[in-house]
Amino acid sequence: MSEPEDDSELFRSAIGPVRPLATQPEAPRKPAPRPRARMREADERAAWSEFRHAMHDPLLDPGDVSSHRRDEVPPRVLARLRKGEYAARDELDLHGLTVAVAESLLREFLREAIAAGTGCVRIIHGKGRNSGGLPVIKNLVDRMLRQRADVLAFHSAPPAQGGTGAVLVLLKHR
Template sequence: MSDQKDDLQAFLAEMKGVKPLKTKTRVVLNKHTGSEQSPGQQQRRRDAQTDKSVDQNGLSIDHLELVHPLDVIGYKRPGLAHGVFRRLKQGRYPVEARLDLHHQTVEQARRQVIRFIQDCLRYDARCAIILHGKGEKGDPPALLKSYTNRWLREIPEVLAFHSAQRHHGGVGAVYVLIKKSEAKKQENREKYRTQT
């Protein structure tokens, strides 16, 4: 007990003349105006206020569900005839346009896919192929393949897509079936009207 008393006396002797710091009872926050923020802070604020999940062309860039590099991917819109989808899967439609996404960043690939589908519509290419690669060595694996799988589902002009046959790239590529342009639809109407 005497050791504790001696320690307390020694402590009080050392603390003699020390005054406690004055503290404020309220925290004062400095409100920054836009002019006081650094350019980086201003950009982060703008980024936080905008929805980054969809770009101006409507293609998602967030919340990606990854597919395995060797997975077969495919999709068909409701109402598309089963026989049409089967022929697409079998690679029986002539490939009229080709896009290679190898060595592209996700952002570059997204822009390329948008432009490619628009070009296919403009030039009446109904069946196209997109080479996205398997992405077996990527980190994460199959990133471009996964994004291609998602983006093609989100483009209304894409009726269906399916992993290609081995001689066209197999699971590293997809066949894409694109809607007919209005001009092509009108041409078909006139063609079949004259035949009846």
Template sequence: MSNKNTDFDLFQQEMSGIKKIDSNNVKESAKPKPKPIPRSQIQDDRDVISQLDSDPFSHEYIETGDEIFFFRPGLQQKVIRKLKRGQFAIERELDLHGMTAEQAKNAINSFFHDCNLNSDRCVLVIHGKGYRTEEREPVLKSMLNGWLRHRSDVLGFCSARIEDGGTGAIYVLLRNA
């Protein structure tokens, strides 16, 4: 028994200068906050989509099998070739199958917002070929072609390779956030 008291006494002696921490003042380590997207960019994107929606002729009609592409002036040919060949790592995917134009518009805005927060560089957007629409036309493909050309965060896009969806999907190259 004296051994237990001695251990306790030694413990007390070692702890004599220690103060109890008030648990109310303990701060947990904060996760790094994502980079904010400027409100002007968000508003610009909303304005563009609103303008595109109000103009029925703003969406060029595209056939199901047509390839689409767009690249900002000044983008290096090497980067364009690499995107067309599907050689960028796809960091995120969005599947728009079965969505209405309005649902797709909202999904696109949310998706690109997340991509910007995560500094994603290359993403795949699957729009489908339009076989299930009443018109049997690629409505979302045509709309995406218009929407993405006006987004300031999009450097370029092109139809995907067969194994990634072919003319029913596009690779999108995003500006570094």
């Protein structure tokens, strides 16, 4: 018998025949975490913080008029809005909803109205007679509209259009 020349042959002849091991499947990998919109979350937290600060202002009662205009909007525009001289091109009815649902619907409604180029909209919030005191949705609408840069002015609707249970809103053009 001749001596093997290289070490690997020597090793194989010394151990004899081998049986390969069954290969085990690789352990499943943990799925990657879902991506998060961290900037959007930070913006929403900041907006909520500002909104909560604004809630320290006196709240509106059921019969109170809701009114606001940006500094760049002339007072005569608000006077015309108060008289109902602007035609509402779209309408959203929020009364009877929860605050969370109303807030979500209002945000989406305003986003769509601005995207469509709608100049004036009516938001029906109700007078809050079933809220047990203060009109919750009315105050939510008032506070949200004051915080939005795309809202130029708003005023409670004339009596024929809902009175203090609705608000007419002038929106910025895109």
